[in-house]
Amino acid sequence: MADLAFQRNFGIAAHIDAGKTTTTERILYYTGMTHKIGEVHEGAAITDWMEQEKERGITITSASVTCYWKFPTVQGQAIPGTKQYKFNIIDTPGHVDFTVEVERSMRVLDGLVALFSAVDGVEPQSETVWRQANRYHVPRIGFVNKMDRAGADFLNVVRQVREMLGAKSVPLQLPIGAEDHFKGVVDLVEMKGIIWDEATLGMTYQEVPIPDDMKEEVEEWRNHLIETVAEYDEKLMEKYFEDPHSITNDEIYAVLRKATIDMSIVPMLCGSAFKNKGVQTLLDAVVRYLPSPIDIAAVKGVDPRTGEEVVRKTDPKEPFAALAFKIMTDPFVGRLAYFRCYSGHLDAGSYVLNNRTGRNERISRILQMFANKQNPIDFIEAGDIGAAVGFKDIKTGDTLSDPDHPIVLESMFIPEPVIAVA
Numbered sequence: 001m002a003d004l005a006f007q008r009n010f011g012i013a014a015h016i017d018a019g020k021t022t023t024t025e026r027i028l029y030y031t032g033m034t035h036k037i038g039e040v041h042e043g044a045a046i047t048d049w050m051e052q053e054k055e056r057g058i059t060i061t062s063a064s065v066t067c068y069w070k071f072p073t074v075q076g077q078a079i080p081g082t083k084q085y086k087f088n089i090i091d092t093p094g095h096v097d098f099t100v101e102v103e104r105s106m107r108v109l110d111g112l113v114a115l116f117s118a119v120d121g122v123e124p125q126s127e128t129v130w131r132q133a134n135r136y137h138v139p140r141i142g143f144v145n146k147m148d149r150a151g152a153d154f155l156n157v158v159r160q161v162r163e164m165l166g167a168k169s170v171p172l173q174l175p176i177g178a179e180d181h182f183k184g185v186v187d188l189v190e191m192k193g194i195i196w197d198e199a200t201l202g203m204t205y206q207e208v209p210i211p212d213d214m215k216e217e218v219e220e221w222r223n224h225l226i227e228t229v230a231e232y233d234e235k236l237m238e239k240y241f242e243d244p245h246s247i248t249n250d251e252i253y254a255v256l257r258k259a260t261i262d263m264s265i266v267p268m269l270c271g272s273a274f275k276n277k278g279v280q281t282l283l284d285a286v287v288r289y290l291p292s293p294i295d296i297a298a299v300k301g302v303d304p305r306t307g308e309e310v311v312r313k314t315d316p317k318e319p320f321a322a323l324a325f326k327i328m329t330d331p332f333v334g335r336l337a338y339f340r341c342y343s344g345h346l347d348a349g350s351y352v353l354n355n356r357t358g359r360n361e362r363i364s365r366i367l368q369m370f371a372n373k374q375n376p377i378d379f380i381e382a383g384d385i386g387a388a389v390g391f392k393d394i395k396t397g398d399t400l401s402d403p404d405h406p407i408v409l410e411s412m413f414i415p416e417p418v419i420a421v422a
């Protein structure tokens with residue numbers, strides 16, 4: 001049985017062009033799922049190029065991509081106590097036309113990385129997605145990308161998130177160097193500088209002292225962070241009044257995690273995905289602040305036989321219940337139904353009840369999507385995301401359940417897209 005505390009189901013939402021694709025590609029690189037990043041350089045072997053295209057293709061068409069991240073690390077390297085976290089990154093389409101699709105994916109993810117451009121800040125689509133995330137109570141962290149661009153302004157975007165989106169955004173980092181000279185960040189919790197190594201494409205980093213000319217600003221924002229976090233915890237507040245220096249980093253992390261999950265605070269980070277800086281600390285923040293499937297409330301539904309309310313916990317011992325959130329046609333396996341398993345355990349080859357059709361259908365195979373391959377798995381359990389092969393009749397929004405323990409998951413009204421006729 002997988003330890004669900006070490007799993008994160010999250011999405012990345014952004015206005016088009018803010019850098020979602022680049023960030024996702026970097027995530028797959030840093031998690032070891034792909035071995036190359038960036039443009040195809042002249043002279044690169046054609047097979048390399050095809051390999052890259054294939055990786056890109058599957059990544060881009062997948063509704064969910066699975067990868068693994070090691071945390072914590074020091075200077076990018078594993079240390080005693082480093083654990084492996086499983087990430088299911090659920091695609092949230094970035095284009096305004098796909099708003100309905102965004103709603104669908106919001107339903108099944110546990111947390112969100114809201115990605116902004118450091119130059120353009122909060123844009124119309126980031127607002128739309130933000131409000132949808134509010135509606136589905138999706139906790140989030142912010143990532144301000146493109147810090148290397150002329151006019152990049154991290155703190156301005158933090159302010160916009162507060163003023164335009166009404167969130168208590170708080171910076172956890174300050175950039176070291178601006179625009180072309182953007183090199184790294186000061187971590188306001190650990191109070192140290194991080195400079196990513198260019199030679200390893202940011203796979204490793206150096207810890208450096210806080211630059212002298214930043215000390216005052218760092219002190220000011222560190223206080224702001226502690227004050228904001230202390231407001232959410234009485235014990236911390238008492239300590240803050242007695243002696244702010246007595247507050248430990250672990251206390252800050254624990255309270256900030258709680259406040260992020262109950263959507264009281266939005267921690268903000270910065271970087272440049274394109275320049276291989278900051279995506280690594282973003283992944284650490286996904287682990288630290290975004291909820292695991294067991295941090296999420298139990299799902300509610302109705303027993304279609306009795307009309308009675310049923311509650312299902314994120315527990316593999318409960319009866320199986322899942323929600324299909326995206327149906328796709330895959331060139332290799334045909335119809336693929338991506339689903340989130342909320343409770344129970346499902347073996348490949350077994351039957352599930354589709355409550356909409358009233359039919360039991362056999363799931364011939366269950367797949368998990370990696371950057372460059374579709375991985376057949378023997379079973380899936382509560383909290384995980386998979387794709388099922390074998391359905392004859394399946395639609396987005398269908399509840400799938402154990403035939404002996406039927407449930408229709410609490411209906412979330414998702415309007416069908418209106419397709420304009422030219």
Ligand code: GDP
Nearest residue numbers: 016017018019020021022145146272273274275
């Ligand atoms: P998406 O539409 O959000 O998926 O954005 P893309 O990842 O496709 O990026 C849009 C453009 O911005 C591309 O030309 C990227 O190379 C560029 N880009 C992405 N991230 C950065 C960054 O951190 N810095 C700079 N300078 N350009 C970036």
